[in-house]
Amino acid sequence: MQFGLSEEQILLRDNVNRFLDDHASLDRVRQYADGGDDADIWAGLAELGVPALLVPEDQGGIGLSPLDAAIVAECLGSHIAPTPFLGTAVMAPTALVASGGNHDELLAEIAAGTHRIGIAFSEAIKRRNDARVEVRGERMFGKSLFAFDAEADSYLVADQNKHLYLIAANDPGLKRSHLTTVDKTRRTVELTYEDVAAKCISTDVAVFEATLDIGRIALAADTLGAAQNMLDQAVEYAKQREQFNRPIASFQAVKHMCAEMAAQLEPCRSMVWFAGHALAELPDEARVTACHTKAHLAEVAQFVAKTATEVHGGMGFTDLVGLHYWFKRCGANRQWLGAPEFVRQEAAVLQGLVTD
Amino acid sequence: MDLSFGPEYDAFRSDVVLFLENNADKAPKGSDLRGQTAKDWQKLLIENGYTCRTIPKEFGGYGAEPDIIKSRIIAEEFSNARVSPGLGGQGISMLVPTLLEMGTQEQKEQFIRPTIMGDMLWCQGYSEPGAGSDLAALSTAAVLDGDEWVINGQKIWTSTAHIADWIFCLVRSEPDAPKHKGISFLLFDMKTPGIEIRPLVDMTGQANFNETFFTDVRVPKHQIVGERGQGWQVANAILGHERETLAPANTAQTRVNALIELMKNETADGARLIDNPVYRDRLMKIQSKVMAMRFNELRVLSARLNPGQDPGLSRMITKLEGTELRHDLEGLAIDVMGEIGLAYEDNPYLRGSGSWQRDYMYFLGLIIGGGTSQIQKNIISERGLGMPREPKFEKAS
Numbered sequence: 001m002q003f004g005l006s007e008e009q010i011l012l013r014d015n016v017n018r019f020l021d022d023h024a025s026l027d028r029v030r031q032y033a034d035g036g037d038d039a040d041i042w043a044g045l046a047e048l049g050v051p052a053l054l055v056p057e058d059q060g061g062i063g064l065s066p067l068d069a070a071i072v073a074e075c076l077g078s079h080i081a082p083t084p085f086l087g088t089a090v091m092a093p094t095a096l097v098a099s100g101g102n103h104d105e106l107l108a109e110i111a112a113g114t115h116r117i118g119i120a121f122s123e124a125i126k127r128r129n130d131a132r133v134e135v136r137g138e139r140m141f142g143k144s145l146f147a148f149d150a151e152a153d154s155y156l157v158a159d160q161n162k163h164l165y166l167i168a169a170n171d172p173g174l175k176r177s178h179l180t181t182v183d184k185t186r187r188t189v190e191l192t193y194e195d196v197a198a199k200c201i202s203t204d205v206a207v208f209e210a211t212l213d214i215g216r217i218a219l220a221a222d223t224l225g226a227a228q229n230m231l232d233q234a235v236e237y238a239k240q241r242e243q244f245n246r247p248i249a250s251f252q253a254v255k256h257m258c259a260e261m262a263a264q265l266e267p268c269r270s271m272v273w274f275a276g277h278a279l280a281e282l283p284d285e286a287r288v289t290a291c292h293t294k295a296h297l298a299e300v301a302q303f304v305a306k307t308a309t310e311v312h313g314g315m316g317f318t319d320l321v322g323l324h325y326w327f328k329r330c331g332a333n334r335q336w337l338g339a340p341e342f343v344r345q346e347a348a349v350l351q352g353l354v355t356d
Numbered sequence: 357m358d359l360s361f362g363p364e365y366d367a368f369r370s371d372v373v374l375f376l377e378n379n380a381d382k383a384p385k386g387s388d389l390r391g392q393t394a395k396d397w398q399k400l401l402i403e404n405g406y407t408c409r410t411i412p413k414e415f416g417g418y419g420a421e422p423d424i425i426k427s428r429i430i431a432e433e434f435s436n437a438r439v440s441p442g443l444g445g446q447g448i449s450m451l452v453p454t455l456l457e458m459g460t461q462e463q464k465e466q467f468i469r470p471t472i473m474g475d476m477l478w479c480q481g482y483s484e485p486g487a488g489s490d491l492a493a494l495s496t497a498a499v500l501d502g503d504e505w506v507i508n509g510q511k512i513w514t515s516t517a518h519i520a521d522w523i524f525c526l527v528r529s530e531p532d533a534p535k536h537k538g539i540s541f542l543l544f545d546m547k548t549p550g551i552e553i554r555p556l557v558d559m560t561g562q563a564n565f566n567e568t569f570f571t572d573v574r575v576p577k578h579q580i581v582g583e584r585g586q587g588w589q590v591a592n593a594i595l596g597h598e599r600e601t602l603a604p605a606n607t608a609q610t611r612v613n614a615l616i617e618l619m620k621n622e623t624a625d626g627a628r629l630i631d632n633p634v635y636r637d638r639l640m641k642i643q644s645k646v647m648a649m650r651f652n653e654l655r656v657l658s659a660r661l662n663p664g665q666d667p668g669l670s671r672m673i674t675k676l677e678g679t680e681l682r683h684d685l686e687g688l689a690i691d692v693m694g695e696i697g698l699a700y701e702d703n704p705y706l707r708g709s710g711s712w713q714r715d716y717m718y719f720l721g722l723i724i725g726g727g728t729s730q731i732q733k734n735i736i737s738e739r740g741l742g743m744p745r746e747p748k749f750e751k752a753s
C-alpha cells in the first residue's frame with residue numbers, strides 16, 4: 001500500500017516547477033496580465049511533454065494518468081501560470097479519446113503543442129444570462145459565455161443536451177470577444193455562433209461527464225497549488241515583518257491564522273491525489289469524489305486566500321506584493337466548471353440522496 | 357499510488373469478518389469496563405490476536421509483530437460490525453505501552469497482565485487546576501521520606517478515578533530542577549490512605565471526570581517508572597499517539613451515514629429534511645470534509661508503512677481537524693431536528709438514544725482535552741510551519 005506520489009511523479013513535479021520558476025515568474029505573469037501572450041511558456045511546457053500527458057502513446061502522446069495531470073495543474077496553480085493547459089492538455093484529449101472517434105491527427109497536434117483547444121461548457125453546466133447553444137444539422141447558433149483560452153485554435157463546445165462539438169476558431173460565422181474578469185492570469189471569451197460549422201464529437205452524456213470530471217479535478221489541483229503558495233507567502237512574510245520589536249510570526253493571533261490555513265489545506269492535498277487516482281482506477285467513486293474535491297477545494301481556498309492576504313496586512317491589499325493574482329485565481333477556479341453549491345448538489349444526486 | 361493491501365491482508369480481513377460473524381453475540385453491549393462479559397470477551401479477543409496484539413505473550417498479550425495494516429483492518433471490521441473492540445481505558449491505551457517502553461521487568465510482570473485482562477483498572481493523574489495546557493507546571497509534591505514518597509496535591513480530569521484500582525501519576529519530585537526535569541512518574545494503589553475523590557459533573561450531565569486530592573499519601577519508593585526527574589519523558593513517550601486517534605475519519609463517515617438516514621426519516625411540515633436544499637448543502641459540506649480527512653488518514657498510514665514518504669503535516673492536523681469536524685457534524689444533526697434535537701434523557705421524542713446531543717458536547721470536550729485546539733495550532737505553526745514561539749514571561753520574583 002502506498003498512498004502518495006511515485007518517484008516518477010515527484011520528478012515530473014520538480015521538472016515542471018523548475019521550468020515555471022524560471023519562465024513563469026510573477027513579473028512574467030504581470031506581462032501577460034498587461035496584454036502579453038503565453039506562447040513561450042506553453043512552448044517550453046510542450047518541450048517537457050506537458051500537452052502530451054494524457055494523449056495515448058499510440059496517438060503521439062505519453063499516456064500518463066489523471067493524477068499526473070493533477071500534479072502538473074498544481075504546479076501551474078502555484079505559479080499562477082497563464083497556459084491553455086486545462087482545455088488543451090486535460091479536457092480536450094479526454095473528450096476526444098472517450099468519444100471513441102478517430103481523432104489521431106488532432107491528438108498528435110495537441111501532443112506536439114501546436115494546436116490549442118478551448119472549452120465552452122458553461123451552458124451545459126449552469127446557463128447564465130440566458131445564453132444558449134443550438135445545433136441544427138451540423139450548424140451551430142447561439143452563444144457561450146466565459147469560454148476559456150482566448151487564443152485557442154478550436155473550441156470544444158457543449159450544448160444544453162451535453163452533446164460535444166468541435167468548432168474552428170477561424171470559422172467565418174464565429175465571433176470571439178474578450179470578457180474581462182478579475183483573474184488576469186487567464187483570459188475568457190464570449191463565443192457567438194452565427195451559423196458555425198459544428199463537428200459532433202459525442203452525444204453520449206458519459207463523455208461530457210468524463211471531460212467535466214477531469215477538468216474539475218485539474219481545477220481543484222490548480223486551486224491547491226495557488227492556495228498553498230499563498231500560505232507559504234504568508235508564513236514567510238510573517239517571519240520577516242517586525243512590529244512591536246518582534247516578528248509578527250511570533251504572535252499567536254498570526255500563528256493561529258497560519259495554522260488554520262495549514263490544517264484545512266493539508267487534507268486537500270490527499271483529496272486531490274485520491275480524486276486523480278479514482279478517476280483512472282476506482283470508477284464507482286470517481287464522479288462523486290470529483291464533485292466533492294472541486295467544491296471542497298473552492299471553500300478551503302476561499303478561506304486561505306482571505307486569511308493569507310490578512311496576514312500580509314496592508315501590503316497584501318496592494319499590487320506591489322501581487323498576492324491578489326493568487327486571490328483572484330482561486331476566485332475564478334471556484335466559479336469555473338460549476339460553483340460549489342451546484343457541484344455539491346450534483347454530488348448529492350450521485351450519492352442517491354435526491355433525484356435531481 | 358497503490359491502495360491495495362495485498363492478498364495476505366485480504367485473507368486476514370476475511371478471518372476477522374468470519375470471527376465476528378461467529379462470535380459477535382458474545383460481545384458486551386455498551387462500554388462496561390468491569391463486567392464479566394467484558395472480561396470474557398477481552399480474553400477471547402486476545403487469544404485470537406484482535407486486541408493487545410503486540411503485547412508479548414509473557415505479559416499476557418498475543419505477541420505478534422507490529423503490523424499497522426492488520427491493526428487497521430481489525431479496527432475497521434469491528435467498527436463496521438459495531439462490535440466492542442475489547443477493553444479500553446487509560447491503563448490499556450496509555451500505561452501498558454509506557455511500561456513496555458520504559459518499565460522494569462518487575463513492573464511489566466506485575467501490572468501488564470492484570471491490566472489487559474480487565475482485573476486492574478487505572479486512572480491517569482496528569483492535569484491539575486494550575487497545570488492544564490502548561491502541564492509541566494504541575495505542582496503535586498512528592499517528597500522522599502525513608503523508603504516512601506509522601507504525596508500532597510490535587511489532580512483534575514481524572515476519569516474513572518472513582519472505580520479505578522490504581523493510578524499512574526505525574527508528581528513534582530525535584531522542586532529545584534527546571535520544570536520539565538523535576539517530574540517523576542509514580543504508580544500507586546487508589547486504596548492508599550489520604551486519597552479523596554470528588555466527582556466532577558460535566559455539561560453532558562454525567563460525571564465523566566473527577567477531582568482527586570492527595571493528603572500525605574505514602575507510596576513505596578520503587579513504584580516509579582523511569583528515574584527520578586524523568587517523568588516528563590516517560591509521559592511523552594506515548595502522548596502524541598493518543599492525539600491522533602481521538603476522532604478517526606472512518607467513525608466520522610459512519611456518523612455521516614447515520615445523519616443521512618436521519619435526514620431521510622425526519623420531516624418538517626411533512627417534508628423530508630434531505631429534500632431541503634439548505635440542510636442538504638450543509639450535509640454535503642460536512643461530507644466533503646470527512647472525505648478529505650479519510651484521504652488524509654490514508655496518507656498518514658502510508659507514511660508509516662513507507663518510511664521514505666513525506667507525511668507533510670498530515671499527522672499534526674488530525675486532532676484539531678478531526679475533533680472540530682465531529683462537533684460540527686453532530687451539531688448539524690441537532691439543527692436538522694430543530695426542537696426535537698433538544699430532546700435529552702427520558703424525552704419520548706429522543707432520536708438515536710440521545711447520541712447527537714451527547715456527542716455534540718462530548719466532542720467539545722475533546723476539542724479542549726488532549727491538548728486544546730489552540731495548543732494544536734501552536735504545534736502546527738511552530739513545528740509544522742517553523743514560526744517562532746511566543747516570547748516567555750518569567751515569573752516576577
